[in-house]
Amino acid sequence: MGHNFVKMALLAALALPVTPVWAHEPGSYESPIVEQRVKRFKQSGGDIQAIFKQHIGKKNFVAIEQAALRMAAWGRQMPDAFPEGSNSVGADPAIWENFSDFKAKSEAFANAAMRLKAVAGSRKIDPIKAAAQAVGASCKSCHESYRIKH
Numbered sequence: 001m002g003h004n005f006v007k008m009a010l011l012a013a014l015a016l017p018v019t020p021v022w023a024h025e026p027g028s029y030e031s032p033i034v035e036q037r038v039k040r041f042k043q044s045g046g047d048i049q050a051i052f053k054q055h056i057g058k059k060n061f062v063a064i065e066q067a068a069l070r071m072a073a074w075g076r077q078m079p080d081a082f083p084e085g086s087n088s089v090g091a092d093p094a095i096w097e098n099f100s101d102f103k104a105k106s107e108a109f110a111n112a113a114m115r116l117k118a119v120a121g122s123r124k125i126d127p128i129k130a131a132a133q134a135v136g137a138s139c140k141s142c143h144e145s146y147r148i149k150h
Protein backbone atom coordinates (compact mmCIF):
# COMPACT_ATOMS: atom_id res chain seq x y z
CA MET A 1 0.00 0.00 0.00
CA GLY A 2 2.67 2.47 1.07
CA HIS A 3 4.73 1.47 -1.92
CA ASN A 4 1.80 2.06 -4.25
CA PHE A 5 1.21 5.45 -2.75
CA VAL A 6 4.79 6.50 -3.46
CA LYS A 7 4.47 5.20 -7.00
CA MET A 8 1.24 7.18 -7.54
CA ALA A 9 2.78 10.32 -6.12
CA LEU A 10 5.71 9.95 -8.49
CA LEU A 11 3.43 9.46 -11.46
CA ALA A 12 1.40 12.50 -10.47
CA ALA A 13 4.58 14.57 -10.20
CA LEU A 14 5.64 13.46 -13.68
CA ALA A 15 2.27 14.47 -15.10
CA LEU A 16 2.56 18.05 -13.82
CA PRO A 17 2.52 20.87 -16.37
CA VAL A 18 5.86 21.56 -18.03
CA THR A 19 6.43 25.11 -16.70
CA PRO A 20 9.61 24.69 -14.71
CA VAL A 21 9.64 26.07 -11.16
CA TRP A 22 12.80 28.02 -11.97
CA ALA A 23 11.10 29.95 -14.79
CA HIS A 24 11.71 33.71 -14.71
CA GLU A 25 14.94 33.51 -12.72
CA PRO A 26 17.88 35.19 -14.41
CA GLY A 27 20.02 32.94 -16.55
CA SER A 28 17.48 30.18 -16.39
CA TYR A 29 15.55 28.25 -18.98
CA GLU A 30 12.98 31.05 -19.37
CA SER A 31 14.59 34.48 -19.64
CA PRO A 32 13.82 38.14 -20.34
CA ILE A 33 14.35 37.61 -24.06
CA VAL A 34 11.75 34.83 -24.04
CA GLU A 35 9.34 37.06 -22.12
CA GLN A 36 9.89 39.88 -24.62
CA ARG A 37 9.30 37.75 -27.69
CA VAL A 38 6.20 36.16 -26.17
CA LYS A 39 4.88 39.68 -25.55
CA ARG A 40 5.42 40.60 -29.21
CA PHE A 41 3.79 37.42 -30.44
CA LYS A 42 0.79 38.18 -28.26
CA GLN A 43 0.67 41.67 -29.72
CA SER A 44 0.65 40.21 -33.24
CA GLY A 45 -2.14 37.87 -32.17
CA GLY A 46 -4.10 40.88 -30.94
CA ASP A 47 -3.32 42.85 -34.09
CA ILE A 48 -4.45 40.17 -36.52
CA GLN A 49 -7.63 39.55 -34.52
CA ALA A 50 -8.45 43.25 -34.35
CA ILE A 51 -7.98 43.56 -38.11
CA PHE A 52 -10.56 40.86 -38.82
CA LYS A 53 -12.97 41.53 -35.96
CA GLN A 54 -12.89 45.33 -35.82
CA HIS A 55 -10.85 47.33 -38.29
CA ILE A 56 -12.15 45.80 -41.54
CA GLY A 57 -15.79 46.12 -40.47
CA LYS A 58 -15.27 49.71 -39.38
CA LYS A 59 -13.16 50.50 -42.45
CA ASN A 60 -10.48 51.71 -40.09
CA PHE A 61 -7.69 51.64 -42.68
CA VAL A 62 -5.29 53.66 -40.57
CA ALA A 63 -5.52 51.08 -37.77
CA ILE A 64 -4.85 48.31 -40.30
CA GLU A 65 -1.79 50.15 -41.58
CA GLN A 66 -0.49 50.65 -38.04
CA ALA A 67 -1.03 47.00 -37.11
CA ALA A 68 0.66 45.89 -40.35
CA LEU A 69 3.69 48.10 -39.72
CA ARG A 70 3.99 46.81 -36.15
CA MET A 71 3.92 43.22 -37.41
CA ALA A 72 6.41 43.95 -40.20
CA ALA A 73 8.85 45.50 -37.72
CA TRP A 74 8.50 42.46 -35.49
CA GLY A 75 9.05 40.11 -38.44
CA ARG A 76 12.33 41.85 -39.21
CA GLN A 77 13.53 41.70 -35.60
CA MET A 78 12.29 38.18 -34.90
CA PRO A 79 15.52 36.26 -35.72
CA ASP A 80 17.40 38.42 -33.18
CA ALA A 81 14.84 37.45 -30.54
CA PHE A 82 15.90 33.80 -30.92
CA PRO A 83 19.60 33.75 -30.02
CA GLU A 84 21.27 30.36 -29.69
CA GLY A 85 20.44 28.87 -26.27
CA SER A 86 17.22 30.85 -25.71
CA ASN A 87 15.19 27.64 -25.56
CA SER A 88 11.72 27.85 -24.08
CA VAL A 89 8.64 25.73 -23.62
CA GLY A 90 7.16 27.25 -26.79
CA ALA A 91 10.16 27.24 -29.10
CA ASP A 92 10.96 24.07 -31.00
CA PRO A 93 14.72 23.29 -30.93
CA ALA A 94 14.40 22.80 -34.70
CA ILE A 95 14.62 26.62 -34.90
CA TRP A 96 18.35 26.46 -34.23
CA GLU A 97 18.89 23.44 -36.45
CA ASN A 98 17.32 25.23 -39.44
CA PHE A 99 17.97 28.84 -38.56
CA SER A 100 18.19 30.03 -42.17
CA ASP A 101 14.73 28.59 -42.82
CA PHE A 102 13.43 30.18 -39.61
CA LYS A 103 14.85 33.49 -40.83
CA ALA A 104 13.20 33.03 -44.24
CA LYS A 105 9.85 32.42 -42.54
CA SER A 106 10.26 35.56 -40.39
CA GLU A 107 11.03 37.48 -43.55
CA ALA A 108 8.02 36.02 -45.37
CA PHE A 109 5.88 37.20 -42.45
CA ALA A 110 7.42 40.70 -42.57
CA ASN A 111 6.85 40.86 -46.34
CA ALA A 112 3.23 39.73 -46.03
CA ALA A 113 2.69 42.43 -43.39
CA MET A 114 4.27 45.08 -45.63
CA ARG A 115 2.02 43.98 -48.47
CA LEU A 116 -1.00 44.34 -46.16
CA LYS A 117 0.17 47.85 -45.28
CA ALA A 118 0.39 48.74 -48.99
CA VAL A 119 -3.00 47.20 -49.81
CA ALA A 120 -4.64 48.97 -46.84
CA GLY A 121 -3.69 52.18 -48.61
CA SER A 122 -5.98 51.18 -51.49
CA ARG A 123 -9.01 51.25 -49.15
CA LYS A 124 -10.46 48.20 -50.95
CA ILE A 125 -11.96 45.65 -48.59
CA ASP A 126 -11.58 42.39 -50.54
CA PRO A 127 -7.89 42.81 -51.35
CA ILE A 128 -7.32 43.88 -47.73
CA LYS A 129 -9.00 40.71 -46.46
CA ALA A 130 -6.89 38.59 -48.81
CA ALA A 131 -3.69 40.33 -47.73
CA ALA A 132 -4.58 39.91 -44.04
CA GLN A 133 -5.28 36.22 -44.67
CA ALA A 134 -1.87 35.90 -46.27
CA VAL A 135 -0.33 37.37 -43.11
CA GLY A 136 -2.24 34.80 -41.06
CA ALA A 137 -1.00 32.03 -43.32
CA SER A 138 2.59 33.17 -42.77
CA CYS A 139 2.11 32.90 -38.99
CA LYS A 140 0.71 29.41 -39.39
CA SER A 141 3.44 28.26 -41.72
CA CYS A 142 6.10 29.10 -39.13
CA HIS A 143 4.12 27.71 -36.21
CA GLU A 144 3.73 24.35 -37.98
CA SER A 145 7.50 23.92 -38.04
CA TYR A 146 8.78 25.84 -35.05
CA ARG A 147 6.22 26.49 -32.32
CA ILE A 148 5.38 24.04 -29.57
CA LYS A 149 1.86 24.55 -28.29
CA HIS A 150 1.90 24.26 -24.52
Ligand code: HEC
Nearest residue numbers: 038041042044045088090091105106109138139142146147
Ligand atom coordinates in the same frame (compact mmCIF):
# COMPACT_ATOMS: atom_id res chain seq x y z
C1 HEC B 1 9.13 32.73 -38.19
C2 HEC B 1 8.32 32.11 -37.17
C3 HEC B 1 7.06 32.71 -36.62
C4 HEC B 1 6.19 33.57 -37.23
C5 HEC B 1 6.26 34.19 -38.62
C6 HEC B 1 5.13 33.81 -36.28
N1 HEC B 1 5.35 33.10 -35.14
FE1 HEC B 1 4.15 33.07 -33.49
N2 HEC B 1 5.54 31.95 -32.52
C7 HEC B 1 6.67 31.44 -33.06
C8 HEC B 1 7.43 30.72 -32.04
C9 HEC B 1 8.75 30.00 -32.25
C10 HEC B 1 6.70 30.85 -30.85
C11 HEC B 1 7.10 30.32 -29.45
C12 HEC B 1 7.98 31.37 -28.76
C13 HEC B 1 8.42 30.96 -27.37
O1 HEC B 1 7.55 30.50 -26.59
O2 HEC B 1 9.60 31.14 -27.03
C14 HEC B 1 5.50 31.62 -31.19
C15 HEC B 1 4.50 31.93 -30.28
C16 HEC B 1 3.35 32.62 -30.59
C17 HEC B 1 2.28 32.87 -29.66
C18 HEC B 1 2.20 32.37 -28.22
C19 HEC B 1 2.71 33.37 -27.23
C20 HEC B 1 2.51 32.82 -25.82
O3 HEC B 1 1.51 33.18 -25.20
O4 HEC B 1 3.33 31.98 -25.38
C21 HEC B 1 1.32 33.57 -30.34
C22 HEC B 1 0.00 34.08 -29.80
C23 HEC B 1 1.82 33.77 -31.68
N3 HEC B 1 3.05 33.17 -31.81
C24 HEC B 1 1.13 34.45 -32.67
C25 HEC B 1 1.66 34.72 -33.92
C26 HEC B 1 0.96 35.47 -34.93
C27 HEC B 1 -0.44 36.04 -34.78
C28 HEC B 1 1.78 35.55 -36.00
C29 HEC B 1 1.55 36.24 -37.30
C30 HEC B 1 0.88 37.49 -37.30
C31 HEC B 1 2.99 34.81 -35.66
N4 HEC B 1 2.87 34.32 -34.40
C32 HEC B 1 4.06 34.65 -36.52
C33 HEC B 1 7.08 31.56 -34.37
C34 HEC B 1 6.51 32.40 -35.30
